[in-house]
Amino acid sequence: MSEKLNVVKIIVVAAIALFLLVALPFFGYIEMPVREIFGESAAANIFWNIRVPRTLGAFVCGATLALCGMVFQSMFKNDLATPYTLGVSSGAAMGAVLAIKFLSGTAFVLPLTQILSFACAFLTVVFIYSAGRIKKRFDTGFLLLAGVAVNFICSGLILFVQYIASGSESAMMIHWMMGSFDFTGFSTILIIAPALLVMMSVSLFFHRELDLMRIDSDIATTRGVNMSTVGNVLLFIVSLAVAVVVSQVGPIGFIGMMAPHIAGRIVGRKHSSLAFASFFVGGCILMLSDAVSRTVIAPSEIPVGVVTSLVGGPFFLFILIKSK
Numbered sequence: 001m002s003e004k005l006n007v008v009k010i011i012v013v014a015a016i017a018l019f020l021l022v023a024l025p026f027f028g029y030i031e032m033p034v035r036e037i038f039g040e041s042a043a044a045n046i047f048w049n050i051r052v053p054r055t056l057g058a059f060v061c062g063a064t065l066a067l068c069g070m071v072f073q074s075m076f077k078n079d080l081a082t083p084y085t086l087g088v089s090s091g092a093a094m095g096a097v098l099a100i101k102f103l104s105g106t107a108f109v110l111p112l113t114q115i116l117s118f119a120c121a122f123l124t125v126v127f128i129y130s131a132g133r134i135k136k137r138f139d140t141g142f143l144l145l146a147g148v149a150v151n152f153i154c155s156g157l158i159l160f161v162q163y164i165a166s167g168s169e170s171a172m173m174i175h176w177m178m179g180s181f182d183f184t185g186f187s188t189i190l191i192i193a194p195a196l197l198v199m200m201s202v203s204l205f206f207h208r209e210l211d212l213m214r215i216d217s218d219i220a221t222t223r224g225v226n227m228s229t230v231g232n233v234l235l236f237i238v239s240l241a242v243a244v245v246v247s248q249v250g251p252i253g254f255i256g257m258m259a260p261h262i263a264g265r266i267v268g269r270k271h272s273s274l275a276f277a278s279f280f281v282g283g284c285i286l287m288l289s290d291a292v293s294r295t296v297i298a299p300s301e302i303p304v305g306v307v308t309s310l311v312g313g314p315f316f317l318f319i320l321i322k323s324k
Contacts, residue, residue, distance in 0.1 A: 003273070006268070006273040009267055010277055013281060013284070016280070016284060017280045020055075020059075020287050021055060021059060021287070024051075025052050025055050027291055027295055028046075028051060029294075029298035029299045030043065031043075053184055053185045054290065054294075055287055055290065057181055057185075057188050058184075058283070058286045058287045058290040058304070059284075059286065060189055060192050061181075061192060061248075061255075061286055062284070062287065063196055063278075063279045063280070063283040064195055064196040064244075064245050065083050065242070065245060065259070065282055066255060066259035066278040066281060066282020066283070066285075067199040067200060067241075067278055068241055069081070069082055069083050069257055069259060069260050070203065070260040070271070070275065070278045071199075071202075071203060071210065071234055073257075074210045074214040074271070075210075075213055075235070076144065077140070077214060077216075077217075079261065080316070080319060080320065082253070082256045084242065084253070084256070085144065086124075086144075086146070086147035086239060087128065087147040087150030087154060088121050088124050088128075088239050089121075089246050090124070090151045090155060091120045091122075091123060091124030091125075091150065091154055092117045092118065092121035092243060092247050093117070093154065093176075094158055094161075095113075095117040095118070095120030096176050097161045099113040100172045101164070101165050110183060113176070114247050118243055118247035121243030121246060121247055122243055124150055124243075125243060127150065128143065128235070128239065129232065129236050131143075131146045132232060132235060133232065138228045143235070158177075176250050177251060177305075178250065178303035178305040179249055179251055179253070179304050180250055180301075180304055181249060181293075181304060191244065192245055195244040196241075198241065199238070200279060202237050203275040204271075204275055206230060206234065206271075207271035207275065212225055213227075213230075213231075214269065250305065251305065252305045252308055253312060254309060254311065254313070254316065255289075255312075257316065258285060258311075258312055258315050259281045260274065260278045261319060262285075263278040264277075286308070289304050290304050292307050293306070293307045
């Protein structure tokens, strides 16, 4: 695809994202007339302190996960790779359930859950990174198997903690692991935004290397790409970005798989364009998913992870069948 045409397409997708950012906060169980959002009414408080940060938070999280998925799909040359491929989300979930079980009686259970979730996710990143360094070269197959092992270990520990937890604690654990924007505020956005900025910068800085890695590792090496250095840098940065997102909103599945595919259909697989398209597409998908989660059975809510799974599952099968 021509660069000029891709620029036009990216601008269109960006315009759609901007429209959704402005429009979606008006949708919800409580009607939100435009004239009431400027003032000190209850409607204005709901709009500016709940719906706006929640919608913006969904965009930031979706964009970050989309970029992480894009990088991993190119690194592993696997269209079904996701930001959670290496077990980072399992590590974060383990930290969250430990916090809920042993710290739920404290007044600061939410921030403590987020902190311990990130700490365990970070330890998972360090473990995978260290395991990868054992090899003399960047071995994607080894990393995938290490990720599977981490998933099994963390899942076993999570099941054990749930088994010994009370009914209310188990309910809190399950709710967290479904992913939610219930407690998303501007502080959450300020935590995740740096991860998004770093991911976008890294994706653009290494766009040539990612193009070559997606084709073939040997070709990338012959073209001067230091696979060990580039691969380990990308692995560490992407995993940390995933850890930041998951620690704040829980593991929200399929965004990192769907968004790069849809973006690739729009602008092709050249990463200098794909990064921008994935950024906006990922944000749009998660904003729409969050809008559905809070309106379809209002005043109750469906965890946003349930919505993305219901959409992402069939999409996963579509990609799987198409790849055959």
